[in-house]
Amino acid sequence: MGGGPAGMLLSHLLWRAEIDNVVVEQRSRDYVEARIRAGVIEQGTSDLLRSLGLGTRMDREGFVHGGVTISNARSPFRVDFMALVNRAVMVYGQTEIQKDLYDAGVGAGRPIVFEAENVQLHGLTEGNPSISYVRHGETASIDADYLAGCDGFHGVSRHAVPHDVRQEFERLYPFGWMGVLSETPPVSHELIYARHPRGFALCSMRNPMLSRYYIQCTADTDAASWTDDQFWDELRRRIPEEAATSLVTGPSIEKSVTPLRSYVAEPMQWGNLFLAGDAAHIVPPTGAKGLNLAFSDVYYLTEALAERYSTGSTTALDGYGATALRRVWKAVRFSWWMTAMLHTFDDAGEFEHRMQETELDYLAGSEAAQTAMAENYTGLPF
């Protein structure tokens, strides 16, 4: 269930392992491809895409970044990932990864059902799992050995795990990010993560003529109520002065607000259902981890299913959730740490301000602290 990045990569990995599968997606291909989300992927994620033959366009059009700038009250310092851990990240939009995955799947004639409504899961613990859905008014169903819930945070599959079994761990932040995409040259050749008393800001990009910027806003902000000029003025106030002066602005081609949330549902499996990606966990985007976790989940799931079909052993499948969750929780921790260090919290007192200042001062001056950040940002192994 779900033809987002998790579902489509899982499908691709399964076909390579010669395991038949069908992807059932609620929306149209155009709709999914147009959703603007992630911009940065870990080195392990880009290595995986490359090893699957999905890296040609990424290597041509993406950008390898060997570090980032962190700014505190407009004063910047750089964390040099290459020097610290000899690893980098790739700037390549989720929209493009999604297109590459669909091109590969559709191009190879693999079954993908788009515009499936009223998707329902059946027989999860009875040994005869299936899903049913309605497409263009007609009901259809698919029998399977296993179901993979890759239907994102708002999907249905997580809810198939009974209430008395499912444990939820959640932190909802009292703010969101307003994001703007504009056809302007990026203000800096690397990302800038900025803490400022007026709120967090992030300068990111997609290519030399497409920039992505975010500013912290209240959770209930209506993006349409902000003019582009208001957005640019606010961004300029929060980023280093040199960046603010050289910032090239233009009309926004997309403007939206994302709420910030940390969420983990355990277990990630129930009967013959296995959850992967945002269906099982959400991280605030500050650590750039969500898409990467979706990919490590489906990597582990494929390994486990391949073992099941080649040897008959379900040991790895039974341990799927525990294996995936070890990596998930580390990314939840890193994203929570980045979020806590860089955002303005309305209820923070003077003590909390000093802790934030000290955290950033320590990070700016300690190679050990920067190494820990670099190791996590470029991605823990999977």
Ligand code: FAD
């Ligand atoms: P989704 O992308 O949500 O895909 C789920 C799919 O399931 C969708 O296509 C949906 O239509 C479909 N679906 C839903 N319900 C059903 C149903 N009932 N039946 C069938 N299909 C259904 N991550 C990073 O790693 N790096 C970043 O830089 C980054 N930046 C981000 C910036 C923003 C502003 C946001 C919002 C997110 C960012 N992320 C980032 C997170 C990343 O976008 C997500 O973690 C990623 O999309 C998760 O993929 P997924 O396939 O698990 O879920």
Ligand code: PHB
């Ligand atoms: C993005 O470019 O959309 C982006 C980059 C880094 C993040 C989050 C989002 O941490």
